[in-house]
Amino acid sequence: MAQLSTEVAGDERGTLLAFVEAQRTAIRETLLGMSEEQAASRSSASELTLSGVLKHVAEVELNWLRLAQQRPNERQRTQETWGEMFRLVEGESIPDVLAFWDGIRQETEAFIAAVPSLDDSFPLPPAPWFPKDTKVSMRWMLLHLVEEFARHAGHADIVRESIDGTKAMG
Template identity: 35%
Template structure:
């Protein structure tokens, strides 16, 4: 699909709207991981703005979001509630966690979500959403809406990550995309 910033090849065959959504989501994920390229464990935990956000915290949050979306799709639990305790440290790496571990989980969870969506019957399937303090009434979203939400969330945090990274060492994600490095060498950590 033309229009992506990164070279995206889906590991399965889909077409139409499903292909478009999964391709754009994969592109945004890749943009995020380009921002993480070359980051050390120490840098992943470093605050570079007045915010408490760090690159490690962002990758953990996005990985947890991928896990949660897949869980909602698979379980389809119309009694599910958002676990506020589980989310208490969603934006920070705890002492027993590693940046590399969450980067690996981010890739694993994203691949599992994409594979599930690729195999799903269609984007119009209605999925019950967890209730939460910000969404107290049960809502039913289509898989399409869930993917669009995931795309928005990923793009939103790509911007955060880019600002944090630029303040950390001056790297700009768009410049990093075009620095001549082969995308297969976009190793993280």
């Protein structure tokens, strides 16, 4: 896992990025000491696995980054491939997904550092869950990533504790 600076910029960008990173770290830490098989195991009625959560959040961050950049997502999922976002497929490993996510993290941080203002906005794609013709700010995107990652960090905590009793806190 990548070592990150412990120094946090005191401005809004640095603070928001620090909160995003804290939630990324919470997810990554649920995988510590797990084998590929353990991380792919289902420990409840849910379909969620630790490796599936990892892959999902990495692809979610990529998707939001590409939306903000207003660029095509090279890993855009279709209805047929949607389920592959939640599990490792042939040839994928946890180290591969961690490296992919680290690259996305670096790209997100560089992009946010370069935008003129966190008030800059981008359009949301057409979807039943988004209001029509809505734009959101870069600030909104970062807060959404905190929300998304925190939700899945909680899922990952439960999955990990169900597998081997390891608790994220305590």
